[in-house]
Amino acid sequence: MPTAAIRLALRLSLSDKALVTHAANVQGVPVSVFMRNAVLREAERVIAAPQVVPNGSTRR
Structure with a gap:
């Protein structure tokens, strides 16, 4: 089967899109x-x- x-969408500035596109091209994907x-x-x-919780301890 x-x-x-699902499709996700996000907004990028032109410079961010150029950076991501360049990186993808470098990796060939x-x-x-x-x-x-x-x-x-x-x-x-x-x-x-590890995540810090409000009381200052950490948890995983």
């Missing part, structure tokens, strides 16, 4: 693939990092 996909990889990598980093 194929996996359903489409912008959408570059963006997906970057977003998933960052999401995993955030989830794995």
Whole structure:
């Protein structure tokens, strides 16, 4: 069974889009693939990092 996909949209300045496009070209991948990889990598980093809670302790 194929996996359903959803579409996300975001707004970028022209300079940000140029930067992302250049980076995707350097890696030889489409912008959408570059963006997906970057977003998933960052999401995993955030989830794995210790989180500071209001009382000053940390949790994982």
